[in-house]
Amino acid sequence: xxxxxxxxxxxxxxxxxxxxxxxxxxxxxxxxxxxxxxxxxxxxxxxxxxxxxxxxxxxxxxxxxxxxxxxxxxxxxxxxxxxxxxxxxxxxxxxxxxxxxxxxxxxxxxxxxxxxxxxxxxxxxxxxxxxxxxxxxxxxxxxxxxxxxxxxxxxxxxxxxxxxxxxxxxxxxxxxxxxxxxxxxxxxxxxxxxxxxxxxxxxxxxxxxxxxxxxxxxxxxxxxxxxxxxxxxxxxxxxxxxxxxxxxxxxxxxxxxxxxxxxxxxxxxxxxxxxxxxxxxxxxxxxxxxxxxxxxxxxxxxxxxxxxxxxxxxxxxxxxxxxxxxxxxxxxxxxxxxxxxxxxxxxxxxxxxxxxxxxxxxxxxxxxxxxxxxxx
Ligand SMILES: *Cc1c(COP(=O)(O)O)cnc(C)c1O
Numbered sequence: 097x098x099x100x101x102x103x104x105x106x107x108x109x110x111x112x113x114x115x116x117x118x119x120x121x122x123x124x125x126x127x128x129x130x131x132x133x134x135x136x137x138x139x140x141x142x143x144x145x146x147x148x149x150x151x152x153x154x155x156x157x158x159x160x161x162x163x164x165x166x167x168x169x170x171x172x173x174x175x176x177x178x179x180x181x182x183x184x185x186x187x188x189x190x191x192x193x194x195x196x197x198x199x200x201x202x203x204x205x206x207x208x209x210x211x212x213x214x215x216x217x218x219x220x221x222x223x224x225x226x227x228x229x230x231x232x233x234x235x236x237x238x239x240x241x242x243x244x245x246x247x248x249x250x251x252x253x254x255x256x257x258x259x260x261x262x263x264x265x266x267x268x269x270x271x272x273x274x275x276x277x278x279x280x281x282x283x284x285x286x287x288x289x290x291x292x293x294x295x296x297x298x299x300x301x302x303x304x305x306x307x308x309x310x311x312x313x314x315x316x317x318x319x320x321x322x323x324x325x326x327x328x329x330x331x332x333x334x335x336x337x338x339x340x341x342x343x344x345x346x347x348x349x350x351x352x353x354x355x356x357x358x359x360x361x362x363x364x365x366x367x368x369x370x371x372x373x374x375x376x377x378x379x380x381x382x383x384x385x386x387x388x389x390x391x392x393x394x395x396x397x398x399x400x401x402x403x404x405x406x407x408x409x410x411x412x413x414x415x416x417x418x419x420x421x422x423x424x425x426x427x428x429x430x431x432x433x434x435x436x437x438x439x440x441x442x443x444x445x446x447x448x449x450x451x452x453x454x455x456x457x458x459x460x461x462x463x464x465x466x467x468x469x470x471x472x
Contacts, residue, residue: 097462097465098458098461098462099407099408099462100408100409100459100462101408102408103405103408103409103410104408104409104410104450104455104459104462104463105410105450105452106282106383106410106411106412106448106449106450106451106452107281107282107383107451107452108452108453108454109281109285109286109452109453110343110346110347110350110453110454112339112343114339114342114343115335115336115339115340117339118134118335118336118338118339119332119335119336119339121335122134122331122332122334122335123332126331131331132331132334133331134331134332134334134335134337134338135153135329135330135331135334137334137338138153138334138335138337138338138341139151139152139153139292139334141338141341141342142292142294142337142341143294145267145341145344146267146269146270146275146294147266147267147270148267148269148270148275148294148295148296149295149296149298149301150294150295150296150297150298150301151292151293151294152292152293152294152301152304152305152308153290153291153292153328153329153333153334153337154276154290154291154292154293154308154327154328154329155289155290155291155326155327155328155329156185156278156280156289156290156291156327157185157254157256157276157277157278157280157291157292158185158188158189158278158291159291159325159327160274160276160277160291160292160293160327161185161186161189161226161252161254161276162189162192162193162325162327163293163304163307163308163325163327164189164252164273164274164276164293164304165189165190165192165193165195165224165252166192166193166307167274167300167303167304167307168223168224168250168252168273168274168300170190170193170195170223170224170250171193171194171195172193172194172195173195173196173221174193174195174196174221174222174223174224175195175196175197175198175219175221175222175223176190176195176196176197176198176222176223176224176225176226177197177198177200177209177214177217177218177222177224177225177226177249178190178197178198178199178200178209178225178226178228178418179199179200179201179202179208179209179226179227179228179230179235179439180199180200180201180202180417180418180419180436180439180443181202181207181230181414181415181417181418181439181442181443182228182230182254182415182418183228183256183415184415184418184421184423185254185256186226186228186254187199187418187424188423190226191424195223196221196426197418197424198217198222199417199418199419199424199436199439200213200214200217200436201213201436201437201438201439202230202436202438202439202442203235203236203438204438204441204442205372206233206234206235206236206372206377207230207233207372207387207442207446208227208228208229208230208233208234208235208236209225209226209227209228209235209240210235210236210438211235211236211239211240211242211243214240214243214244215243215247218243218247218249222247222249223249223250224249224250224251224252225240225243225244225249225250225251225252226251226252226253226254227240227251227253227254227272228253228254228256229253229254229255229256229257229258229261229268229269230257230414231257231371231382231383231385231448232257232258232260232261232284232351232371232379232380232381232382232383233261233371233372233379234258234261234262234263234268234377234379235263236263237253237263237264237266237271238263238264240271241271241272244272250272250273251271251272251273251274252272252273252274252275252276253268253269253271253272253274253275253276254276255268255269255275255276255277256276256277256278256280256283256291257278257283257284257380257382257383258277258380258382259277259283259284259285259344259348259380260284260344260347260348260351260380261377261378261379261380262377262378263376263377264376264377268380269294270294270296273295273297273300274293274294274295274300274304275293275294275295276291276292276293276294277291277292277293277294278291279291279292279333279337279340283382284347284348284351284380284382285337285340285341285344285347286336286340287329287333287334287336287337287340288333288336289333290329290333290337291329293308306321306322306324307324307325307327308324308325308326308327308328309324309325309326309327309328310323310324310325310326311323311324312324347453348380348381350453351380351381351382351384351451351453352379352380352381354381354384354451354455354460355370355371355379355381355384355451357460357461357464358370358384358386358449358460358464361461361464361467361468362386362464362467362468362471365468365471366392367388367389367391367392367393367471368386368387368388368389368471369386369387369389370384370385370386371384371385381451382451383412383448383449383451384448384449384451385414385446385447385448385449386446386447386449387441387442387445387446387447388400388445388447388471389445390441390444390445393471395470395471397413397444397445397446397447398413400447400470400471401413401447403470404466404467404470407466409450409462409463409466410450411447411448411449411450412447412448413446413447413448414442414443414446414448415443416443417436417439417440417443419436419439449463449467450463
């Protein structure tokens with residue numbers, strides 16, 4: 097049997113000569129008054145791709161989330177609903193504006209925030225909800241938008257890992273008041289770091305633009321009107337981003353093909369579920385990930401990961417539940433530590449399988465062979 101000589105990694109981007117050429121061009125040819133050419137182009141193309149009106153490149157998705165909440169006037173005393181399992185950035189952005197993150201349970205099917213659970217947590221202080229596309233999976237955005245409209249809540253989508261995911265023929269990040277994306281190294285398309293903010297609302301977009309660059313007076317007087325941030329993307333990164341975006345169908349296609357291989361070979365092992373999709377929801381498969389059922393399976397998640405590592409297969413666990421982290425609690429909000437049983441079960445039994453662009457067919461078949469033998 098084929099055995100790999102070095103560790104098969106979980107992630108890894110797809111970089112071609114096109115990316116290298118664009119970056120070279122950005123450094124060599126676009127200076128002084130033209131130094132932002134690739135930024136404009138990248139933002140334009142990103143708007144076309146996401147199907148939304150306004151785009152603003154940012155320093156990161158975390159920065160975009162911060163700008164979004166500030167632009168929506170979310171402030172101290174407000175509550176913002178976030179899924180109990182997500183990367184920390186979602187909840188930390190709520191803290192940046194001195195508001196309180198309320199941790200909501202997830203839907204076991206989508207592994208994303210549940211619309212029904214959202215409704216249970218709404219109080220007179222709730223201002224916004226932040227659905228997250230965990231590892232490219234999709235929350236039921238139609239139901240979430242309905243609940244949000246009914247209760248007058250803003251919606252900020254954390255679509256950091258969701259580029260290319262669609263739900264009912266709309267793109268991830270295009271449903272709410274703002275959508276936020278990440279191009280960090282391990283995401284589906286990358287500029288090494290940096291991110292993007294999108295919206296269909298002109299007024300909100302203009303507010304966001306002020307916040308993004310120190311709220312400068314547009315009259316060129318080098319005065320500022322209010323206190324803002326500095327969350328811009330450089331032209332070099334945008335050059336990389338434009339090349340990645342021109343190749344996005346190929347990039348997402350490869351990810352989906354990897355998921356299909358796992359699906360084909362792991363079906364029939366009924367205590368393993370892979371990323372959920374149906375006719376309404378097509379995931380980008382940024383990570384092919386299994387959730388194992390601890391009631392049936394003989395091996396624990398962490399032991400399984402260890403066994404895989406010994407066979408040169410690297411994996412990643414999911415982030416621990418945020419409601420268990422002391423970082424988000426203050427004296428006034430100690431009482432909010434939630435149990436959230438679905439989030440707990442999923443966080444503790446989730447494994448991201450190798451899903452990098454450069455995985456070979458040989459490596460993939462090796463991984464499914466090892467998995468099938470360990471999961472017997
Ligand atoms: C990666 C990620 C972020 C953060 O993105 P950065 O660009 O690193 O700030 C936020 N939320 C989720 C769900 C992510 O996966």
